[in-house]
Amino acid sequence: MASSSSLNPESGNFHSRPNFYLGQHDQDRTDTLTDDQYYQVLDTGFSFVTTPITNGRFRQRVVDLYRSHLEEREQWKQERGLSASQSANASLPVPIVPALTDKDTTLFPSSYVGSLVAYASPWIDLCSSDPLISSISRQVLNLEVGYANFCGARSIIVPGPRSDESGKDVAQFARGINELLRVSTRANIIVHMPMYREPGLEEKTDLLSTTLGAAAAEKKDPSGEIDLFSAWDSWHTIRTACTYSMRLFVALRIPKRLPERELQDRWFAEPLHYLTFSSDIFQVNRTGNPSLSRHHQEMLNRYMRLKNAPWLILSDVGPDPKKLAEKSSPKSLDFPSLAEAKQVLQENRRDNHNAHVSYMRYLERNQPPYGNIESPTLITFQDWLQSPLQPLSDNLESATYEMFEGDPVKYDQYELAITEAMRDWKEFRKPTSSVPYEGHSEPELMVAVAGAGRGPLVTRVLRAAASTGTAIQLWALEKNQNAYVYLLRQNEREWNGQVTVVKTDMRGWKGPTPKGHSNVTTKVDILVTELLGSFGDNELSPECIDGIQRHIARPHGISIPASYTAHLSPISTPRIHADLGSRITTDPHAFDTPWVVRLFAIDFVCQSVPLLHRFQEAWEFSHPVEVTRADDFIEEHGMAAKHTTPGIGSMSGSSGTNEHNARHCHLTFVCRSRGVIHGLAGYFESTLYEPMDKKKELVEISTVPDQIDRKSKDMISWFPIFFPLRQPLYFPQDTELEVSMWRQTDDTSVWYEWLVEAFAWVGPKTRIKVGASELHSSRKVACLM
Structure with a gap:
C-alpha cells in the first residue's frame, strides 16, 4: 500500500475514522450518464455513480424475442395438429439472445469507467418458474456482466432474488451467480440483498415474467409475519454455491425499520461491499432536512468500524434525473468580473447542493472516536490469520x-x-x-x-x-x-x-x-x-511450568499465574472461511490449524441461557501441582522406559509422562435462530494471584469478550484463537450445538482435536442430529515440546 494513502497505518495521514464513500443510484436511470452529467453528480458531493449496463431498447428486444419464440412454437404445434393445452417438444431450440450492439447500451470504456459501479438490469428474472424466461434471463445477465467486465468496471451489482419462498428458485439464482464468476474474470460480483423482506424494499422495476404476463401468483404468509432470516438464508445459499468466492460480496439494502440486533450481527459478519439507503429511509427533522433515526446511526457507526468499511449508496435522492438530462454545461465567462465570478459560484453551489449528501457528511464528521484498543495497527489486524507462536522450538525476534x-x-x-x-x-x-x-x-x-x-x-x-x-x-x-x-x-x-x-x-x-x-x-x-497463549495453554505453559516447578518452595511457594482456564464459543465468520479456502492449495493443513486472529467481523451464533452460557469453560490448569517428571519416571520404571517409542498417548505406547496435561471437554450451546458456523473462537482467563485476605479481589486477566472489560479492560496482548471447520455447519432454529475438544499429547508435542454436532428438538424429550463436522486434528502442525 502506498505510503501516501490516507488508509495506510504507517502514514501520518491515517484518519481517526473512515471516510464515507457515497454513491448515487437512480432506479429510473436507463442510460449511462454523459461526461457532463457524471461530473455534475460528483459536484453534488458523491464519490461514485451506478450505471445501467443496457438500455430500454435492449429490454424491448428481449421481450420481442420471447414473444416471437412463443408464436413460432404455437405455429409448430398447429402444423402438427396439437391442441393448445398439449406441450411442445421439449427438445425444440430455445431462443438465443443475440450479442449486444452499440444501440443496446450507452456504457463504453472511458477514463472514469473504473469509478462507475455497473448495475445489472433489475428486470432480469433468473428465478422465473418459466424455463424459457429463466434461460433468457441467464443469457442476458451473462451478456451484461461480460460486457461490463470488458469495459473495465471493477464492481458489478446484481439485484438478488425477490422472494425466498422457493428453494428451487433461489438455487437457480445461485447457480447463475456461480456462472457469472467465470464470465467476469476480474470484476467483483455484488449481490443486492435486503436485510430482511420489509415491504417496499425491493426493486420497483417489473420482472421480465411480469412484463410477459408469466408471473406466478405471490405466496403470502396468511399470518402476515415476516421471516427475518429468510433473506440471509437465500444469501447463504448463493455464497455456498459459489464456494465462498473471494470475489463475491453483498450489497445490503437497509430497511426503514431496523430488525433486532441478532440479525444485524449476522449481516455484520458477511462480506459487505455496499450499504444502500433509499430516500424512504430518511426522516425529516425539525429544520426540514433529511436525517436517519438514532438506531440507523448506531448501526452505521458500528458497520463503519470494519477494516474494509462498506461504501454507501444513496438511492433516488437526487439529482433529479430529468433535470440532469436537460441541464447543459454552465456558460463560461472568458473574462468575468469579481461580481460575475461570485454570482456563478453561488449559482453552482445552490444548484449542486444535495441535502442527503450534506447530512451523510455530517454523520461522517461526527462518528464516535476509536477506543483505546482501536489503534491503526490493531485495525489492520482485523480477521488477519497468524500462525500460533512456538516459543519452545523457535527463538522470537x-x-x-x-x-x-x-x-x-x-x-x-x-x-x-x-x-x-x-x-x-x-x-x-x-x-x-x-x-x-x-x-x-x-x-x-x-x-x-x-x-x-x-x-x-x-x-x-x-x-x-x-x-x-x-x-x-x-x-x-x-x-x-x-x-x-x-x-x-x-x-x-x-x-x-x-x-x-x-x-x-x-x-x-x-x-x-x-x-x-x-x-x-x-x-x-x-x-x-x-507463557500464556491465546487459548491459555496453547503455547505449552503447563509443560514449561512442569519442568521448573520442582524448584518452587513447598508448601508456601507461589506461581504467578496461579491458574488459567480455556473458553470456547461457536462463531460465524464467512470472511475467514473464504480466506482459508483460498489457501488450501498452498497450505493443505489450513483447516486443521488453530489460528491466532483478532476476530472482528464475526457473529456469535449462540445465546446465553440459564446454565448454558455463550462462552463456556473448556478446562483448567493450576500451578504448582505435584507431577511425575520424565527423569523421575525413568528412575521409577528403569532405563527401559527411556527407549519407549513415542505414540499418541500412554495408551498407545508412549511413556505417558505428559498425560496429566491432556484434557477433554464436551460443551452444549443453545442457538435460538438458524444460522451457520465456520469454527470455534477460543479465549482464556487467568488468576494471576489470589490474595490470602479473602476480602481482597483476585488479580485476574481475561480475553473472554463479556469479561475482559471487568478484569483487564483494554488489554491487547492476546488475540483470540480460531479452530476452523473445513465445511461450514448449517443448523435450523432452536438448535443445540455440542462441541467436543481434546488436548492431546505424545510426550514430544501437543495438539488439539475438535468436533461439532448439531441437534434439533422435535418433541419435548426428543431431539435428532441434523448435522456434524468432521473430526479435525492439528497434529500435523502440533506445538513441539
Whole structure:
C-alpha cells in the first residue's frame, strides 16, 4: 500500500475514522450518464455513480424475442395438429439472445469507467418458474456482466432474488451467480440483498415474467409475519454455491425499520461491499432536512468500524434525473468580473447542493472516536490469520517481544499480582528460601522470572519489591541466546546488576544459587512466567511450568499465574472461511490449524441461557501441582522406559509422562435462530494471584469478550484463537450445538482435536442430529515440546 494513502497505518495521514464513500443510484436511470452529467453528480458531493449496463431498447428486444419464440412454437404445434393445452417438444431450440450492439447500451470504456459501479438490469428474472424466461434471463445477465467486465468496471451489482419462498428458485439464482464468476474474470460480483423482506424494499422495476404476463401468483404468509432470516438464508445459499468466492460480496439494502440486533450481527459478519439507503429511509427533522433515526446511526457507526468499511449508496435522492438530462454545461465567462465570478459560484453551489449528501457528511464528521484498543495497527489486524507462536522450538525476534511489551494493562496486572504476593508474605510472615550470607542475616525473597524475553516482567518485579520494601534475590531465565544478550545489557544499564541472568531452558535449570553460597542451591519463593497463549495453554505453559516447578518452595511457594482456564464459543465468520479456502492449495493443513486472529467481523451464533452460557469453560490448569517428571519416571520404571517409542498417548505406547496435561471437554450451546458456523473462537482467563485476605479481589486477566472489560479492560496482548471447520455447519432454529475438544499429547508435542454436532428438538424429550463436522486434528502442525 502506498505510503501516501490516507488508509495506510504507517502514514501520518491515517484518519481517526473512515471516510464515507457515497454513491448515487437512480432506479429510473436507463442510460449511462454523459461526461457532463457524471461530473455534475460528483459536484453534488458523491464519490461514485451506478450505471445501467443496457438500455430500454435492449429490454424491448428481449421481450420481442420471447414473444416471437412463443408464436413460432404455437405455429409448430398447429402444423402438427396439437391442441393448445398439449406441450411442445421439449427438445425444440430455445431462443438465443443475440450479442449486444452499440444501440443496446450507452456504457463504453472511458477514463472514469473504473469509478462507475455497473448495475445489472433489475428486470432480469433468473428465478422465473418459466424455463424459457429463466434461460433468457441467464443469457442476458451473462451478456451484461461480460460486457461490463470488458469495459473495465471493477464492481458489478446484481439485484438478488425477490422472494425466498422457493428453494428451487433461489438455487437457480445461485447457480447463475456461480456462472457469472467465470464470465467476469476480474470484476467483483455484488449481490443486492435486503436485510430482511420489509415491504417496499425491493426493486420497483417489473420482472421480465411480469412484463410477459408469466408471473406466478405471490405466496403470502396468511399470518402476515415476516421471516427475518429468510433473506440471509437465500444469501447463504448463493455464497455456498459459489464456494465462498473471494470475489463475491453483498450489497445490503437497509430497511426503514431496523430488525433486532441478532440479525444485524449476522449481516455484520458477511462480506459487505455496499450499504444502500433509499430516500424512504430518511426522516425529516425539525429544520426540514433529511436525517436517519438514532438506531440507523448506531448501526452505521458500528458497520463503519470494519477494516474494509462498506461504501454507501444513496438511492433516488437526487439529482433529479430529468433535470440532469436537460441541464447543459454552465456558460463560461472568458473574462468575468469579481461580481460575475461570485454570482456563478453561488449559482453552482445552490444548484449542486444535495441535502442527503450534506447530512451523510455530517454523520461522517461526527462518528464516535476509536477506543483505546482501536489503534491503526490493531485495525489492520482485523480477521488477519497468524500462525500460533512456538516459543519452545523457535527463538522470537526483538520486534515480536516489543509488540507484546506495548500492552501496559497486562504488565500492570502482573505487577499488581507480584505486589500483593509480597505484601502477603510480609503480613502473614511466611518463610523464605534464602540462606543467610556475610553481612545479610535478614531473609530475602527468592524470585525467578522464567522465560524473561527482553525483561518487562523483571522490571515489574523490581518495581513491586521497591514499592513494598521487600528484599529479594532475582533470577531471569531465558533460552533465546539473542534475548539473553539484551537481558545482560538491561541488567547493566537499567537494573544496576540486581538480577542474575541465566541462559537456559527453564526445564533444565538447576535452581537458584543464593548469594554467598556458590555450591548451594535452594528453592524459589515466587515464580513468575508469561507463557500464556491465546487459548491459555496453547503455547505449552503447563509443560514449561512442569519442568521448573520442582524448584518452587513447598508448601508456601507461589506461581504467578496461579491458574488459567480455556473458553470456547461457536462463531460465524464467512470472511475467514473464504480466506482459508483460498489457501488450501498452498497450505493443505489450513483447516486443521488453530489460528491466532483478532476476530472482528464475526457473529456469535449462540445465546446465553440459564446454565448454558455463550462462552463456556473448556478446562483448567493450576500451578504448582505435584507431577511425575520424565527423569523421575525413568528412575521409577528403569532405563527401559527411556527407549519407549513415542505414540499418541500412554495408551498407545508412549511413556505417558505428559498425560496429566491432556484434557477433554464436551460443551452444549443453545442457538435460538438458524444460522451457520465456520469454527470455534477460543479465549482464556487467568488468576494471576489470589490474595490470602479473602476480602481482597483476585488479580485476574481475561480475553473472554463479556469479561475482559471487568478484569483487564483494554488489554491487547492476546488475540483470540480460531479452530476452523473445513465445511461450514448449517443448523435450523432452536438448535443445540455440542462441541467436543481434546488436548492431546505424545510426550514430544501437543495438539488439539475438535468436533461439532448439531441437534434439533422435535418433541419435548426428543431431539435428532441434523448435522456434524468432521473430526479435525492439528497434529500435523502440533506445538513441539
